[in-house]
Each structure stands twice: as C-alpha cells, then as structure tokens.
Amino acid sequence: MSIISRILDYNKKFVDENKYEEFQTTKYPNKKIVIITCMDTRLLELLPKAMGLKNGDAKIIKNAGAIVSHPFGSIMRSILVAIYELKVEEVCVIGHHGCGMVGLQSSSLLDAALQKKVSQEQIDVLTNSGIDLSKWLSGFQCVEESVTNSVRLIKNHPLLPDSIAVHGMVIHPETGKLERIIDGYSKVASNDEIQI
Numbered sequence: 373m374s375i376i377s378r379i380l381d382y383n384k385k386f387v388d389e390n391k392y393e394e395f396q397t398t399k400y401p402n403k404k405i406v407i408i409t410c411m412d413t414r415l416l417e418l419l420p421k422a423m424g425l426k427n428g429d430a431k432i433i434k435n436a437g438a439i440v441s442h443p444f445g446s447i448m449r450s451i452l453v454a455i456y457e458l459k460v461e462e463v464c465v466i467g468h469h470g471c472g473m474v475g476l477q478s479s480s481l482l483d484a485a486l487q488k489k490v491s492q493e494q495i496d497v498l499t500n501s502g503i504d505l506s507k508w509l510s511g512f513q514c515v516e517e518s519v520t521n522s523v524r525l526i527k528n529h530p531l532l533p534d535s536i537a538v539h540g541m542v543i544h545p546e547t548g549k550l551e552r553i554i555d556g557y558s559k560v561a562s563n564d565e566i567q568i
Contacts, residue, residue: 397428404461406431406454408447408522410438410468414545419466422548431460437473437511438465440522443529452531462556464539465522467515476511515542516553523554 373381386392409419411434420426431454433447440447454460482495482505499505512518519540527538540554 403429409466467519473511478506478509
C-alpha cells in the first residue's frame with residue numbers, strides 16, 4: 373500500500389470518528405502572529421509546543437531554511453496577506469541550528485537532479501533563461517545571519533506597515549530552546565536600524 377493510500381485510509385477514520393472537532397478554529401490567528409520557519413521534520417510539532425501555540429494561534433509558513441529570498445516572492449506575499457486579510461500584527465522568522473541549508477551548494481543539488489534523470493539540457497535551458505541556479509539553489513553559512521537577512525527584507529518591504537513588529541529567532545531542534553536574534557519591538561519603537 374502506498375503512503376498516500378495509508379494517509380487516505382487514516383483520514384477516512386479520522387473524519388468518521390469526528391476527531392477533527394478538537395482542531396476547529398477560525399482562519400484568523402488568535403495570537404495575531406505569522407511565523408516563517410524551516411520545513412525541517414524536527415520542527416513539525418516541536419516548534420509550536422516550544423512556543424506554547426495550539427491550533428488556531430498562528431499562521432505558519434514553511435520553506436527550506438526559513439528564508440525570505442525575494443521581496444516579491446510567495447513568502448512575502450503570504451506575509452502581506454496575513455497582515456492585511458487575516459489581522460496579523462507580528463511577524464517572526466525562526467531558523468534552527470543544524471539546518472540542512474547551512475553550507476548547501478547548488479552543485480550537489482544539480483548533481484542529484486542529474487542522477488534522477490533530469491537532463492543537462494533542461495538545466496541549461498534554465499541557466500540560459502537568466503536563472504542563476506548557483507544562487508537560487510544555494511544555502512547560507514550562518515543561521516543567525518540568514519534570519520537577520522530575512523527580517524531586514526520583510527521589515528524594509530514598501531507594503532509593510534511600520535506598526536508591524538518583525539522578530540528573528542533561532543530554535544534548537546532537539547531541545548526547543550529559542551534564542552532571540554532580533555527584537556522586533558525595539559524596531560517598532562524607533563525608526564533606527566534593526567536591533568540585534
């Protein structure tokens with residue numbers, strides 16, 4: 373039986389037994405916060421528990437490395453939707469120690485793509501179209517610097533209201549300990565540079 377078949381079998385039982393009832397809430401986050409974090413499997417349940425969050429408390433956006441890499445990409449659009457349509461008042465970027473994006477080089481991903489039968493011609497089409505694969509598929513060297521860069525990009529966005537606090541944190545994926553890297557409240561209180 374495939375993974376999806378097992379998931380669908382479980383889902384039928386979940387719905388039939390009304391197990392969804394304990395998770396019912398609205399689309400508006402109770403704590404009025406949106407969190408951008410990594411897709412790392414260790415954070416799936418750990419991060420919300422370490423923050424004292426339950427279903428309905430926050431909007432959570434996940435990607436590889438908790439990176440906001442473009443001011444007009446889908447992550448930034450989701451943040452703006454959360455603010456303007458879903459009543460979010462704070463943003464928190466949370467990276468983690470031991471992230472797979474630390475030191476990631478595009479060459480290893482492209483080699484893996486070639487091994488999975490993506491042709492060199494397909495890769496060349498992207499490169500010849502002006503896509504910088506070496507930049508797009510690379511990670512970062514320091515999680516704290518990556519979080520700081522993402523916070524800056526969010527905070528400096530022309531559509532972000534000055535009243536929105538943008539925080540930066542790093543979580544330990546084994547213990548759940550959070551370290552504050554950027555205090556978003558100090559940035560809201562003054563128009564100085566982001567406080568680290």
